[in-house]
Amino acid sequence: MSSGMSDQKFMKSFSIFLVLGVVLTLILILLGNLNAGTIGDQVRDERNALAESGNKNALQPVGQISVTGDEAAQAEIVKVAAVTIDGSNVYQNACMACHAAGIAGAPRVGDVAAWAPRVAQGDETLYTNAIQGLAGQAGYMPAKGGNMSLSDDEVKAAVDHMVAQSQ
Ligand code: HEC
Known part of the structure; x- marks a missing residue:
């Protein structure tokens, strides 16, 4: 009987120990989740801030010349390329x-x-006739020399070149 008593005592303290352990584990898990949640929030906040404000350069569309972050300078580069x-x-x-x-x-x-x-x-007349074509006295000049993939500016540049060589 006395040994039964001590078994009971043992079981009692063991149960308390078990319950405490479980509670402690739950608290730790909870803390872990809270912490993870906070870190997740931080990452999300940083990402949002990045997308909204600062890093416009990193989000430039492909194909835009991005030598500097200065938009005026970029426009200048595009102009030079066109000229x-x-x-x-x-x-x-x-x-x-x-x-x-x-x-x-x-x-x-x-x-x-x-x-x-x-x-x-x-x-202007030379440009127009070269771009639109010309059925004249001398013969037939096809629009853009028959190469419709040329831009108007390219045809004009070719006219300038031809005229410069013929004066
Ligand atoms: C298939 C032959 C042919 C090609 C290719 C051609 N031309 Fe001509 N071009 C002509 C002929 C023919 C005339 C003369 C038309 C006339 O006055 O009767 C002419 C005339 C011109 C004139 C004079 C227009 C005027 O008002 O007197 C210009 C400028 C000209 N061409 C520019 C060009 C340019 C720029 C290209 C290339 C993008 C080109 N041509 C390609 C046949 C061609």
């Missing part, structure tokens, strides 16, 4: 076939006499 179309390059690719040798009535580049009356019309 530096190589007229002689366009000429060689799209116009030379007719205009180098004077094929099909095309005024030959370098033939000052052939170009003089055309140049006298003014740049």
